[in-house]
Amino acid sequence: MHNHNQCGDYLAYISDYLDGELPPEICASLEAHLRECVNCRVVVNTMRKTIELYQVTSGDETLPEGVHTRLFARLKLDD
Amino acid sequence: MIADQDFSPDFIDRLVAGDRRVFGELVERTSPKIFALGLRMLGNEQDAEDMLQETYLKAFKALPNFEKRSSISTWLFRIAANEALMLLRKRKSGASLVEVEKDDEQDDSALEIVDWCCLPEQELVSTETREKLNEAAENLSPALRMVFQLRDVDGFSITETAEILDISEDAVKTRLVRARMKLREYLSVYFKERMEGGNQHA
Numbered sequence: 001m002h003n004h005n006q007c008g009d010y011l012a013y014i015s016d017y018l019d020g021e022l023p024p025e026i027c028a029s030l031e032a033h034l035r036e037c038v039n040c041r042v043v044v045n046t047m048r049k050t051i052e053l054y055q056v057t058s059g060d061e062t063l064p065e066g067v068h069t070r071l072f073a074r075l076k077l078d079d
Numbered sequence: 080m081i082a083d084q085d086f087s088p089d090f091i092d093r094l095v096a097g098d099r100r101v102f103g104e105l106v107e108r109t110s111p112k113i114f115a116l117g118l119r120m121l122g123n124e125q126d127a128e129d130m131l132q133e134t135y136l137k138a139f140k141a142l143p144n145f146e147k148r149s150s151i152s153t154w155l156f157r158i159a160a161n162e163a164l165m166l167l168r169k170r171k172s173g174a175s176l177v178e179v180e181k182d183d184e185q186d187d188s189a190l191e192i193v194d195w196c197c198l199p200e201q202e203l204v205s206t207e208t209r210e211k212l213n214e215a216a217e218n219l220s221p222a223l224r225m226v227f228q229l230r231d232v233d234g235f236s237i238t239e240t241a242e243i244l245d246i247s248e249d250a251v252k253t254r255l256v257r258a259r260m261k262l263r264e265y266l267s268v269y270f271k272e273r274m275e276g277g278n279q280h281a
Contacts (some may be wrong), residue, residue, distance in 0.1 A: 011190075015256040019237075042194045043263070049196045049203075050263045051231050054216075057209050058232050061111045067128050071110060074132045075139065077103040 006033060007040055014044055018051070086151055095145050102142070106135055109152065112233060113159045119228045120163040121170075122217060130166055134159040153235070157243045160225060167221055195270035202273070215265035219258055226251055227258035 010033050016022045017030055034041050063071070072078040085108070086094075093101040113134055117127030137158050145154060202208065216224055229240045230251065237255075241248045 011260075012256070015259050016252070018259075021237075039190075039192045042192050043190060045194065045196045046267055047259055047263045050266055051259065053203060053208070053266070054212060054227075054232050054262075057204055057212060058115060063111050063114055064124070067114065067124070067131070068110070070128065071106065071132055071135065072103070075102075075106065075135055077099065077106065 007037060010037075010040055011043065014040075014047060017044070018048055088147075091145075091147055091151060094151070095142055095147065097142065102139060105151070105155075109155060110135070113155070116156070116159055116228055116233070117163055119216060119232075120221060120225060121166060126166055126170070130159065130162045134162050137162070150239070153239050153242050156229065156233070156235070157245075160229070160243055164221065164225070191264055191267035191271060193267050193271040193274065195267065195274060198270060198274070211266065211269050215262050215269075218265060219261055223254050223258040223261070226254040227262070230255055231259070 010030055013022055013026060013030050017027065022030065034044060062068075069078070086105075090101060090104075094105060110131060114127055114131050117130040118124065121127050121130060134155070138155055141158070145151070216227070219227065225244065226240060229235045229243060230237065235243065237248050237251050241251045244251070
């Protein structure tokens with residue numbers, strides 16, 4: 001029988017779980033819970049996706065041109 | 080992520096010795112990420128630019144004291160993070176780190192359970208979604224926002240993030256859990272609306 005009262009306890013582990021930092025026995029217990037609990041599965045998946053979205057949308061690796069010019073001028077690196 | 084192995088020992092030696100050309104290369108390679116941190120923390124380009132310039136002015140002055148056994152990127156981000164937090168404090172006293180603790184408290188409100196992972200990729204990275212991502216992040220306290228940006232966006236480890244912010248690894252983990260939960264919650268509410276066809280805000 002699935003007991004939803006456990007969900008709150010497992011929530012605290014989800015972040016470490018996504019980082020692969022849970023001790024093996026807690027990880028196994030969480031994974032067993034996830035197989036039964038669709039709600040916790042949704043929380044895990046949407047949290048993973050949330051992090052991914054921030055990563056993929058921050059890929060722009062250039063400074064705006066004016067910012068770059070003024071920075072190098074201020075640091076006297078523009079000669 | 081700016082990995083330290085990207086900087087050779089020779090590069091670091093010349094940097095510490097005050098070689099301006101090498102310093103220029105460091106600025107070239109690291110400034111986009113420092114600027115992004117400023118934007119995330121301060122919310123506008125002008126303040127982010129001030130923070131960017133101050134960071135490198137301070138870094139250049141402090142370089143002779145850089146201890147080569149530590150990491151150049153965590154060292155640089157430490158200066159940048161302090162600069163950003165100082166600007167925040169200056170801007171409004173309400174943003175001090177003490178004030179910030181209020182949303183470090185455990186949030187017991189109900190969770191939004193919507194599986195929006197299946198939304199098409201182009202919807203997930205649309206301009207509107209990007210605005211929501213910024214909005215969600217702005218809703219975090221500076222302390223949570225900083226940890227999330229350093230760990231999840233810039234890719235620093237828990238240990239490095241703790242070093243940058245001069246806090247314990249446990250504090251980093253606690254803030255990271257709260258930041259991730261809050262961002263997930265905010266985005267879930269938004270995507271739920273979209274999945275239910277609430278396009279009036281499009």
